[in-house]
Amino acid sequence: MKIRIAFLMCVLALSFQPLFAKGSADGGARNTAVAGKGQAKYVFLFIGDGMAMSQISTAEVFSTARSSKDINVTRLGFTQFPVAGLTTTFDAGTFITDSASAGTAIATGNKTLSGVINMDVGKTKSFKTIAEYAHDAGMKVGVVSTVTLNHATPASFYSKVPSRSNYYDIAVQLANSGFEYFGGGSIDQRTGKNKDQEDAVAIAKANGYTYIDSKEAFNAIKPGAGKVIAVSPVLQDSGSMPYEIDRKSGDLSIADYTKKGIELLDNPSGFFLMVEGGKVDWACHANDAGAAIYDVLALDKAIGAALDFAKRHPRETLIVVTGDHETGGLTMGFAGTQYNTFFDKVGLQKRSYVAFDEEVLKPYKARTAATAKLADLLPAIKESFGIDYNALSAFQKEQIEFAFQRSIGNEQVRSFAEDKYLLYGGYEPLTVKLTQILNQTAGIGWTSYAHTGVPVPTFASGAHQEIFGGYYDNTDIFRKLASAMNLRVQ
Numbered sequence: 003m004k005i006r007i008a009f010l011m012c013v014l015a016l017s018f019q020p021l022f023a024k025g026s027a028d029g030g031a032r033n034t035a036v037a038g039k040g041q042a043k044y045v046f047l048f049i050g051d052g053m054a055m056s057q058i059s060t061a062e063v064f065s066t067a068r069s070s071k072d073i074n075v076t077r078l079g080f081t082q083f084p085v086a087g088l089t090t091t092f093d094a095g096t097f098i099t100d101s102a103s104a105g106t107a108i109a110t111g112n113k114t115l116s117g118v119i120n121m122d123v124g125k126t127k128s129f130k131t132i133a134e135y136a137h138d139a140g141m142k143v144g145v146v147s148t149v150t151l152n153h154a155t156p157a158s159f160y161s162k163v164p165s166r167s168n169y170y171d172i173a174v175q176l177a178n179s180g181f182e183y184f185g186g187g188s189i190d191q192r193t194g195k196n197k198d199q200e201d202a203v204a205i206a207k208a209n210g211y212t213y214i215d216s217k218e219a220f221n222a223i224k225p226g227a228g229k230v231i232a233v234s235p236v237l238q239d240s241g242s243m244p245y246e247i248d249r250k251s252g253d254l255s256i257a258d259y260t261k262k263g264i265e266l267l268d269n270p271s272g273f274f275l276m277v278e279g280g281k282v283d284w285a286c287h288a289n290d291a292g293a294a295i296y297d298v299l300a301l302d303k304a305i306g307a308a309l310d311f312a313k314r315h316p317r318e319t320l321i322v323v324t325g326d327h328e329t330g331g332l333t334m335g336f337a338g339t340q341y342n343t344f345f346d347k348v349g350l351q352k353r354s355y356v357a358f359d360e361e362v363l364k365p366y367k368a369r370t371a372a373t374a375k376l377a378d379l380l381p382a383i384k385e386s387f388g389i390d391y392n393a394l395s396a397f398q399k400e401q402i403e404f405a406f407q408r409s410i411g412n413e414q415v416r417s418f419a420e421d422k423y424l425l426y427g428g429y430e431p432l433t434v435k436l437t438q439i440l441n442q443t444a445g446i447g448w449t450s451y452a453h454t455g456v457p458v459p460t461f462a463s464g465a466h467q468e469i470f471g472g473y474y475d476n477t478d479i480f481r482k483l484a485s486a487m488n489l490r491v492q
Contacts, residue, residue: 050298051327149278
């Protein structure tokens with residue numbers, strides 16, 4: 003009897019072993035392909051930088067408020083995926099990660115320090131990425147981002163550097179990666195920080211890349227063209243694609259770059275395509291809910307392109323959507339509106355904080371340094387953010403006037419320098435105060451101009467979708483992808 007009980011206990015223990023190995027002490031993972039199921043041959047990984055459930059929920063509620071007064075939620079395409087999980091985001095040094103260490107975790111299954119890309123905490127050992135494993139296995143690889151292509155998240159799939167600020171080194175690694183497709187924002191510091199290095203784009207061209215930066219060339223490029231770097235012909239702050247709220251009709255979108263990636267990468271051996279909505283994060287840093295919401299909606303359209311592809315290959319396509327961390331401490335709920343929300347007010351916004359700075363505030367400051375008056379900007383404020391100054395409370399008017407004086411450079415208000423970050427986060431005081439007031443009247447609150455440590459949701463659809471359910475760490479995304487793709491990883 004004792005032998006039989008021991009045997010049954012052993013069987014039960016084996017039955018409840020975790021499907022995925024935790025990996026070795028140095029962060030490696032063994033191959034854990036699900037038995038009896040085919041390889042995920044066409045794999046999409048969408049990352050909303052700075053996107054947690056609060057960013058997703060506000061986008062959904064905004065979509066509802068634009069078309070109805072009913073208390074319903076218009077679901078985004080990816081929140082209707084059949085499998086959802088919850089993912090922790092801490093890194094090796096802090097509970098609140100940055101994009102470099104979060105990208106490293108997702109791309110390689112390893113924890114590292116903030117600011118480090120695909121290297122260990124000692125910055126001596128480098129890690130191989132899921133994209134590199136896929137490439138070595140014969141799959142084509144693409145990387146798309148709305149921010150610069152050598153920014154932290156896209157860089158996490160092809161580079162290894164001790165500091166995410168080593169933009170030139172990252173750009174050279176991009177040029178030497180051999181990946182078949184890069185699309186979206188520009189390449190930052192392509193000739194080095196001091197503009198005295200060999201052009202990284204020239205290196206890429208020497209390695210067989212076709213570099214295009216016009217819409218005509220983008221539309222003309224077809225399968226068989228070889229390796230491609232496609233940079234947006236319209237750029238905004240720091241060489242990124244424009245915010246979706248600022249994108250002009252007919253300009254290329256993140257969905258366009260995703261569709262082009264599918265077109266160029268599609269082949270019998272399969273592909274891996276990472277697509278980042280990078281400016282969700284940038285908008286949340288600046289507490290601009292409107293810009294963040296429109297970029298979440300734009301990412302959802304790009305995911306729609308992947309879903310269209312999956313209809314042609316339903317048993318071989320896997321689509322995963324996640325965030326690398328939350329940004330801004332965004333909440334649906336503000337003390338001033340108590341239990342009420344008025345998200346239709348966000349729909350009155352016509353410019354991002356960046357566009358208002360560049361198109362309105364900066365030119366105004368250049369013309370009127372000594373004679374500036376807030377009254378001069380009230381028409382542009384109403385046109386840009388839908389804010390009727392005369393309808394505001396006395397306290398709100400006082401906040402805007404004070405922020406205006408800060409932006410203009412009035413020496414009398416500079417004595418509060420220690421409060422400047424808490425009030426404005428290092429952004430143009432007038433602009434960030436306008437977005438904050440608009441958000442507050444809509445019922446949206448913020449706690450930070452930086453990242454927070456809350457978990458992020460992960461959604462999955464397609465081949466091996468079931469393994470992405472549950473509550474797990476961001477390093478497990480690497481292992482789950484490797485398992486679904488049947489990659490043998492170290």
